[in-house]
Amino acid sequence: MRFMYIVTSSQPMAGPTPALMEAMQKISEREIKAGRMLDTGGLMPLATGARVKIVDGELSVIDGPFVEAKEVIGGYAIFELRDKAEALAMAKEFMQLHLDHMPGWDGTCELRAFATPGVDVACEIDAHSRVAAHRLMNTTARLSAFSSKVDTGSRKENASKQESRAPFRFYRNGKGSGRWR
Missing domain, CATH: 3.30.70.1060 (Dimeric alpha+beta barrel)
Incomplete structure (x- = not known):
């Protein structure tokens, strides 16, 4: 350490x-x-x-x-x-x-x-929150895919409905971590 x-x-x-x-x-x-x-x-x-x-x-x-x-x-x-x-x-x-x-x-x-991944609580909490964010993103994507199959409207309508259902999106910054917006 x-x-x-x-x-x-x-x-x-x-x-x-x-x-x-x-x-x-x-x-x-x-x-x-x-x-x-x-x-x-x-x-x-x-x-x-x-x-x-x-x-x-x-x-x-x-x-x-x-x-x-x-x-x-x-x-x-x-x-x-x-x-x-x-x-x-x-x-x-x-x-x-x-x-x-x-x-x-x-x-x-x-x-x-020093804060080191896998050693300290703060980094582990950050890692857990990233995993939770990834799971949430996958769940949101699956729900969106399911709801678009159920909806009978055009693709544009489905896209706008999908945007309104997911107020936050997870963006990757290229370093393996991401942030919510």
Whole structure:
């Protein structure tokens, strides 16, 4: 399973100590060599960032720093691990480095699994809804075919009746998924 670690702190942004950087470098090299760490990085201070947001249907851009920021993301890492238990063990080891090399620092390492078909509930729900949509489309087509056999009007009349019976249609977008209109 693929996990993202997001390290946040409510303290003013201060760079890691040289000792912490060295310790993180060692753990990163070990995990990259083992094929478990896919990517990692620290983020620049809030003053260099911006936010693009939508509020009440309006798009706005806000340049940093953000005075309302309660927690700041300092860095991230992406790992490919067996399961959540292994991900938790790795996060604890990483946060122990902070405890050992940055006394007085408070922070959080949030770990989140990537959404992957067949692994997470959200993707399975999406897959189930696609199957249900496909079944509904087939049922609608069969009902339309049956009703056109029963109707004695012309083909144009049958086509207009079929359009009025099916208010929604399922369109494919060429990627295996579709949408209702």
